[in-house]
Amino acid sequence: MHSIRSRAIARSLTQARISARIPTRALVRRGIATNTSEAVTESTTASSIPPPPQPPRQSKWRNFLQILGRTTLITVVLAAGGFYYVTQKERHPGAQMPFDPEKKTIVVLGSGWGATSLLSTLDTADYNVVVISPKNFFLFTPLLPSVAVGTLNPRSIIQPTRYITRHKARQVSVIEAEATDVDPVNKTVTFIDNSDIKGAVSSTTISYDYLVYGVGAEVQTFNIPGVKEHACFMKELADAERMQREFMDCVETAAFPGQEAKEIDRLLHMVVVGGGPTGVELSGELHDFLEDDLKMWYPELAGKIRITLVEALPSVLPMFSTQLIKYTESTFKESKIDILTKTMVKAVKEKAVVLQMPDKSVVEVPCGMVIWAAGNKGRKITQDLMAKMPTVQTNRRGIEVDDFMCMKGAGGSIFAIGDCTATSYAPTAQVASQQGAYIARMLHQMAKRDALVEKVGKLERIGAALGTTAEATAEEKARINEETEEARRQLAKIKLRPFHYSHQGSLAYIGSDKAIADLPFMNGNFASGGVATYLFWRSAYLSTLFSLRNRTLVATDWVKVKLFGRDVSRE
Ligand SMILES: Cc1cc2nc3c(=O)[nH]c(=O)nc-3n(C[C@H](O)[C@H](O)[C@H](O)COP(=O)(O)OP(=O)(O)OC[C@H]3O[C@@H](n4cnc5c(N)ncnc54)[C@H](O)[C@@H]3O)c2cc1C
Known part of the structure; x- marks a missing residue:
């Protein structure tokens, strides 16, 4: 109830x-x-309590835009902050340890791919380091053809060597000079100042404990008459700048009033010798320059420009898979680039190139310019060094090294890397940089090993002294014994491993916004070509550049060319 x-x-x-x-x-x-x-x-009663206001209804679209706006703002602020931080860190290196007379000295010859990779990886706390190179910068060679046609500014693909060495733990001495002699017996290097301005001293000799020899190679002309005098090389930055100047000179000369049609055809015929990646990329870049810019600014001439690629072997790009070779050939056909395979250059004249055709007939082809991208040979200093070890250094391709990149016959004090060596690997930047990094790691291991050997020796001496001292306690002796054993154990763990090359793939730009790539993939090979590969090519090179500064400069150049085109003025 x-x-x-x-x-x-x-x-x-x-x-x-x-x-x-x-x-x-x-x-x-x-x-x-x-x-x-x-x-x-x-x-x-109800009106005395006002109803709560209805929350304003927001459209989903507006909501999305708001979130997107905020996320973009945060990302931009963070990216700009990170960018600023890295640039300032690169620009303001910290204090460095001074040279230590107790440490061993490494002399590095060269500032190319091998040497720069070594310097980036090397722990300079272990050694005193001296770098000697006639160029006080590193040159990113894969993008050199882009400089030759004005896609990139020459300064964008070089990195001063000091920008790398100033960030190392210990001071590194960078000397702009050309090494002229290496004495492997007395372990000395002689070098000269080969610049225009010379001081009271312009030649000297220094000693080394280890020499890292990375002087690269020079252009192989096969002693073909006229190549040195009349052809334009594609090896150094100055070569690319010269090619750009001469190419524009040919175009301007062809535009000179009253020039005969035959002469115009000659002046506008560009012959590229060498069907390797450099020759192919150069032909592709020349074609782009023609299509994107010259057609616009020289409409009366652009249709007359011809590009011919000459290769002695049966095909271009022999290091790429067959399908990519075919793809390149068909792209070149569309781009009206003539490929002459099984064709040998017999001579280069001022206004023509003499070719031996596949049927052995010899023809003289009039041309405005010959660009030579056909092989490497050892520098004079390398030949001289090899001549000092005539019984072991007999390979005409370059320096013979053992599995640890030690020059044979040099007693373990000279490491040779990159294009100056004769190994089973192709002379590429990839190989040189992996070898440079390998030597840096090995030198670190060797420094650790040396320190442990010294420690073991010291402990053994202390142990022996304690053995003869009556006052030494058993505890003290046991401690020294234990420390000695521990140092020996650590020493035994240090094993120097031979160099192992890991191929990351081959890439080449073939013009018309297309590239080809042969990439290792699950014990096989992945071959691709086209516009997507071109974007991959660009991002791969951008990430391979050594510094944020270079990446920014190269990316900016690409954007500038997209917006304003290439510069057709001539210095
Ligand atoms: C146009 C072009 C494009 C290329 N593209 C590619 C590519 O896409 N991918 C790839 O893997 N490879 C490419 N290569 C090949 C690559 O550049 C070389 O294999 C690489 O540079 C070899 O490195 P290195 O350290 O042995 O020699 P280098 O990089 O040539 O460096 C040699 C260094 O030694 C210095 N030197 C010369 N003489 C002396 C001396 N007497 N004393 C002291 N120093 C000296 C030079 O100034 C230079 O700094 C290209 C090469 C060229 C020319």
Whole structure:
């Protein structure tokens, strides 16, 4: 009975609470408030408590834009902050340890791919390091053909060597000079200042404990008459700048009033010798320059420009898979670049190139310019060094090294890397940089090993002295014994491993915004070509550049060329 009454009271209370919240008109409609005056009273009570404001309804689209805007803002601020931080870190290197006369000295010859990779990886706390190179910068050679046609600014693909060495733990001495002699017996290097301005001293000799020999190679002309005198090389930055100047000279000369049609054809015929990646990339870049810019600014001449690629082997790009070779050949055909395979250059003249065709006939082909991208040979200093070890250094391709990149016959004090060596690997930047990094790691291991050998010797001497000292406690002797054993254990763990090359794939730009790539993939090979590969080519090179500064400069140049085209003015 009690529970029935209490339930009824609770129900009426709940109803009263609900009716206070429901507007009067609704109560009337529902027949809950039957009496009008009752409804008015209710209404007065309800109006004294204003209903909570309805939250404004936001469209999903607006919501999305708001989130996107905020995310973009945060990303831009973070990226700009990170960018600024890295650039300032690159620009303001910290303090370095001074030279330590107790440490061994490494002399590095060269500032190319091998040497720069070594310098980036080397722990300079272990050694005193001296770098000698006639160029005080590193040149990113894969993008050199882009400089030759003005796609990239020459400064964008070089990196001063000091920008790398100033970030090392210990001071590194960078000397702009050309090494002229290496004495492997007395372990010395002689070098000269070969720049235009010379001081009172312009030649000197220094000693080394280890020499890292990375002087690269020079252009192989095969003693073909006229190549040195009339052809334009594609090896150094100056070569690319010269090619750009001469190419524009040919175009401007062809535009000279009164020039005969035959002479115009000659001046506008560009012959590229060498069907390797450099020759192919150069032909592709020349074609782009023609299509994207010259057609616009020299409409009367552009249709007359011809590009011929000459290769002595049966096909271009022999290091790429057959399908990519075919793809390149068909792309070149579309681009109207002539490929002459099984064709040998017999001579280069001022206004022509002499070719031996596949049928052995010899023809003289008039041309405005010959660009030579056909092989490497050892530099004079390399030949001289090899001549000092005539019994072991007999390979005409370059320096013979063992599995640890040690020059054979040099007693373990000279490491040779990159294009100056004769190994089973192709002369590429990939090989040279992996060898440079390998030598740096090995030198670190050797420094650790030397320190442990010294420590073991010291502990053994202490142990021997304690053995003859009556006052030495058994505890002391045991501690020294334990320390000696521990040092020996650590020493035994240090094992120098032979160099192992890991191929990351081959890439080449073939013009018309297309590239080809042969990439190792699951014990096989993945071959691709086209516009997507071209984007991959660009991002791969951008990430391979050594510094943020170079990446920014190269990316900016690409954007500039897309927006404004290449510069056709000539210095
Ligand atoms: C146009 C072009 C495009 C290329 N593209 C690619 C590519 O896409 N992918 C690839 O893997 N490879 C490419 N290569 C090949 C690559 O550049 C070389 O294999 C690589 O540079 C070899 O490195 P290195 O350290 O042995 O020699 P280098 O990089 O040539 O460096 C040699 C260094 O030694 C210095 N030197 C010269 N003489 C002396 C001396 N007497 N004393 C002291 N120093 C000296 C030079 O100034 C230079 O700094 C290209 C090469 C060229 C020319």
